Amino acid sequence: MTPSWQIRRHALFWLLTAYAAVIALHAEHLPRWILVAAVIAACWRIQCFRGAWPLPGRPLKLGLLAMCLTGLLLEYGNPIGLEPMVALLVSAYVMKLLEMVHRRDAYLVVLLAFFVAALAALFDQSISGAGYVLGCLLLVLAALIGLHQSDTTSGRLRPLRGAAALLFQAMPLMILMFLLMPRVGALWSVPIQTHKAKTGVTDTMSPGDFSQLGRSAELAFRVTFDGAIPPQRQLYWRGLVLSKFDGRVWSRTFRTSLDDGALLQWYGQQPKHWDQLIERRGDPLRYSVVIEPTQQPWLYALNTALPGGRGVALTRDFRLISAQPVTSKQQYQVISWLDYRVESANLSPDRRKIELQLPDGFNPRAVALAQRWRRLESDDRALVQRVLNLYNREFIYTLQPPLLGRDSVDEFLFDTQRGFCEHFAGSFVFLMRAAGIPARVVAGYQGGERHPDGYLSVRQYDAHAWAEVWLPDEGWVSIDPTAHVAPERIEGDIQTLLGDEEGFLADSPASLMRFRHIGWINRLRLDMEALNYHWALWVLGYDQKQQSFLRGLLGDTSPLRIALALLGTGGGLVLLIGLWKLIPDRPKPLDPLDRQFQALCRKLERGGCARLSGEGPRAFAERIGLEQPELAEQVMAISRAYEGMRYGEQASQPELLAKAVKRLPAIRR
Amino acid sequence: MAVSVRGFFQQRFSRWLARRLPPSSAVSLGRRNLFIFPSATGFAFLLLIGLCWLAATNYENNLVFGITCLLASLFVVSILHSFANLSGLTVSCLKVTPGFADKTLTVELLLRQPRSRFRDGLGCSFAGSEKVMAAMSGVTECRVKLTVPAPQRGLHDPGRLRIESIYPVGLLRAWTYVDLAIRGLVYPRPLFPDSYPPGRRTTGEGLLQGGEGGDDFVGLNRYRPGDSLKHVAWKHYAREQGLYTKHYGDVLDRQLWLDWDQFPGLDREARLSRLCGLLLQIVPLGQPYGLRLLGLVLEPAMGDAHRQRVLAELALFEIPNREGFL
Structure with a gap:
């Protein structure tokens, strides 16, 4: 096969x-073998260009295609999903590189590159x-421009500058x-990312x-309050309620409904x-939360909360839940009443049974004590x-509690007496x-770091x-046993309490958090945080803000406006x-003397004596002298003056020429 | 039917084009005469924007939405860049090199711009000619040579010049059809007669001697095996006009004539073709020659100007609107 089109050196x-950069974007979540194939394909392409190797023939290409598809199937099993899709696109990109015979193939390579690069934003939104x-x-x-540049004299960087x-x-x-x-909501539900579980x-x-x-010092979510941030000891970010205990693990109970109707109350729905079981007292607290991807549907809020925006529901156990798992940074609005009473009247026997459930035969000493x-x-x-x-008397709060055996509660209460919040x-x-008192475990976050810009960041270690x-x-009633063991944990922050303990931040070795005692590093860290925060709020969460922003800008958000x-x-x-691009097309302004001479030519042309192309001023004047003897003297004088001023030693005086041209009588035909 | 419909629209289009872009010796490209439309790649790019929008919407991802906006905005801005690559150029025809019928004419175009802006991928073509690409980098002028087929003797109009470019991104094609009022001279297709007919006696002093062995050149004959190699007309052979032997005799009239009446019984074009072939054979001999056509006599002379004059007369014989070409 002889290629009818030859890719130029700078285009390749x-x-x-671009190929290397785009594939590197996805390197993190692509199977290793695709990366290897990508490198081989690039080398092959270079060898083709040098004329050393031929392009792969059809049987080889079909073989490669089959290998790729099999590889993808083996790697992912289920081909539906974002990562398999991206892997498929990248392998198409890699193989198309080896199939670039015509210019339209090169176009396809470029378009694939655009798409693959755009999809990378689904994985990393920082x-x-x-x-x-x-x-x-x-x-x-630049690659696209390079494909069209035929001029090789202007250097390899021109496409990049053009781009x-x-x-x-x-x-x-x-x-x-x-x-x-x-913004339109999702048109159909898409396969979510099968990310490795995050902390x-x-x-x-x-x-x-x-x-x-x-x-881990990873960010969990950020909160902006409409008013002041409540005191630290009130910041209990309620996320999950765990009512089921099997002797070792606390987990959720799954009930499709309770005796009093549907379990979810979406924003905007009838209560x-x-x-009615919630008694809300005092002034509500309004705030918005920007949550990092968790791959889970539950959201965090201060008790007792109501959703303040679309796509969020209140659950029967008074938590907030998102319509879809949080796969990317997401923003939601909440209204909370910190002064509340819930389900104070009565607890149905059914519910009592759930909240009193204990496995038989575990922790006999604890049962006896109770x-x-x-x-x-x-x-x-x-x-x-x-x-x-x-707890207050005898227990120690530590990040490195001793391991516990089968009767974990017994061992903790009577033997080790050292634990972290989950033990308490x-x-x-x-x-x-x-x-015999109904009780349940609540999981979430407590506290957060106040940022000078007025928001709160809550991290995994919270x-x-x-x-x-x-x-x-x-x-x-919320009760925090940890607060009775280590009140500093609740009142202050965990850093001061555990900052020196081995293991704290062990999974975030590069975190600037570790150097927060150094002033300028801490300032830098806080500035970067602020930047990230505004990025999340204004760019990633813009669809939440769009309506109010546009109303402020345009006064009205009708489609017409x-x-x-x-x-x-x-x-x-x-x-x-x-204008900026096309203005250079206009010719340079004429010299004022030239303009006057042209005015003379136009005037004579109207009388039927056009200046011929290539006719100099002198020759023109002489010819006019022959054709129109009555004007000879004047025309000759003007042309001499023009020559003298333009090319000779005479001082340039265009106004003099203008006057002379004006005085010249029109030629009568 | 389809052909006639298409023909109808083509006619309408060329009439509209003639009204909108009338013939002119130099045309400046700009808003009035440039067309611009997405290329096939451009439509594929729009499809890509659609796909990105779908991904952004379905994943409710504002970053991908931003990229979609960026791609769309790039498309809009590249309209201006594609337009600017042609806008501001002035096209004129420098000269047309005449050619023989059934061969080609060479049209030399001049592309000028007021300032030395970088332009690339300027494709120039006439209907039926190959596209020639030009680039301007740091210059205000550039010349482009196009070869167009010359179908028949006379004055040939190669039609409108198409200038197009997809630079810089290939998503949009800007083009125009300019009528530079080009007319090229097409000489008759040369035919080389078997035997070179000698000049005709014109004056009393000149008497043709048919006999062999003189000193003066009389004419050419097709080479026959056995002819002396000394007499072979190598110059003609080198020009691939065939193998001839020079034929010498005593000629009194040393002036050669290309005469209409030399080929009785042939029609006009056949005669002109033969006269043209003869001319090509005579010129290398370095002797004066004249032309006699119906109603025209060019006295024998020599030199390039004379040769071109003779060729032009042959080309324009009984052709209307020939002013300015002789």
Whole structure:
């Protein structure tokens, strides 16, 4: 096969540079073998260009295709999903590189590169990730320009410069479109990412889970309050309620419905029957949360909460839940009443049974202790206090608790007495249930770091577990046993408490958090945090803000007005670029003397004596002298003066010429 | 039917084009005469934008949405860049090199721009000619040579010049059809007669001697095996006009004539073709020659100007609107 089209050296150079950058974007979540294949394909292409190797023939290409498809099937099993799709696209990109025979093949390679680069933004939404994608788009654009550049004299960098100019000029219009274009919700449900599990609170709790989270400084979510941030000890970010205990692991109970109707109350829906069980008192607290991807549907909020925006529901156990798992950074609005009473009237026997459930044959010593205390204290409050006092007296809060055996609660309460929040919450709920008080474990985060810009960042090491007990007339009351062991943990922050302990931040070795005691590093860290925060709020979460932002900008968000704004401003921008781009086409302004001489020529031309092309001023004047003897003297004088001023020593005086031309009488035909 | 419909529209289009872009010796490209439309790649790019939008919408990902906006915006801005690659150029025809019928004419175009802006991928073509690409890098002028087929003797109009470019991104094609009022001279297709007919006696002093062995050149004959190699007309052979032997005799009239009446019984084009072939054979001999056509006599002379004049007369014989070409 003889290629009818030959790719030029600089075009191939940019094509391969873009190729390397785009594939590197996805390197993290691509199977290793695709990367190897990509390198081989690039080398092959270079060898083809040098004339050393031929392009692969049809049987070889079919073989490669079959190998790729088999590889993808073996790698992913289920071909539906974002990662298999991207892997398929990348392998198509790699193979198309070896099939570039015509220019249209090169176009396809470039378009694939654009698409693959754009999809990388689904995986990494950080500022640096976005910058990298932008860099890749620049390189792909350079490759596209390189394909059309026939001129080889102007250097290898010209395509890149051209691409940078294009991209730069496209920016204003892009920002305008980003701000104004309406967002439509998902048209159909898409396969979610099968990301490896990230660190974060899960829906089960066993000893050691939360101390593991203490090793990570990764961000969990950020909160912006409409007013002041409440005191640290009130910041209990409730995420999950764990009511089921199997002797070791606390987990959720799955019930499709309770006796009082549907379990979910979506934002904007009529309040469900059970909404009356919540007694909200005092002023509500409004805030918005930007949550990092968790791959889970549950959201975090202060008790007791109501969803403040679309796509969020209140559950029957008064938590918030998202319509879809949080696969990317997401923003949601919440209204919370910190002064509340829930389910204070009564707990149905069914519910009592769930919240009192304990596995048989576990932790006999703890059961005995609870029953003994129950006999001593008839009042539930007093019993709760007795247990908390126990913790306060003898227990130690540590990130590295000793391992526990089968009867974990017994061993913790009577032997080791060292634990992290999950040990305290778990054993507390166990004792309560054993004493006949309905109780459950709540998992979430506690506290957060206040940023100078007025928001709160909550990190993985803020993960926390506490308890809720049901008391007659009071309903569900939050009780945090940890607060009685280590009040500093709740009042201050975990850093000061555990910062020196081995294991804290062990999974985030490069985190700037480690150097927060060094002033300028801490400032730098806080500035970067602020940048990330605004990025999340304004770029990643813009669809939440769009309506109010546009209302502020345009006064109204009717489609007509948005369309007008888009067309008007966009048209203006394009016009500006167009003017700037096309102005150099206008010839340089004429010399004033030339202009006067041209005026003379025009005047004579109107009389039928046009100056011939290539006729000099002198020759022209002489010819006019012959054709129109009555003008001879004047025309000759003007042309002499023009010559003298323009090319001779005479001072340039265009106004003199203008006067002379004006005085010249028109030729009568 | 389809052909006639298409023909109808083509006619309408060329009439509209003639009104909109009238013939002119130099045309400046700009808003008035440039067309621009997405290329096939451009439509594929729009499809890509659609796909990115779908991904952004379905994953509710604002970053991908931003990239989609960037791609769309790039498309809009590249309209301006594609347009600017042609806009501001002035096209004129420098000269047309005449050619023989059934061969080609060479049209030399001049592309000028007021300032030395970088332009690339300027494709120039006439209907039926190959596209020639030009680039301007740091210059204000560039010349482009196009070869167009010359179908028949006379004045040939190669039609409108198409200038197009997809630079810089290939997503949009800007083009125009300019009528530079080009007319090229097409000489008759040369035919080489078997035997070179000698000049005709014109004056009393000149008397043709048919006999062999003189000193003066009389004419050419097709080579026959056995002819002396000394007499072979190598110059003609080198020009691939055939193998001839020079034929010498005593000629009194040393002036050669290309005469209309030399080929009785042939029609006009056949005669002109033979006269043209004869001319090509005579010129290398370095002797004066004249031309006699119906109603025209060019006295014998020599030199390049004379040769071109004779060729032009042959080309324009009984051709209307021939002013300015002689």
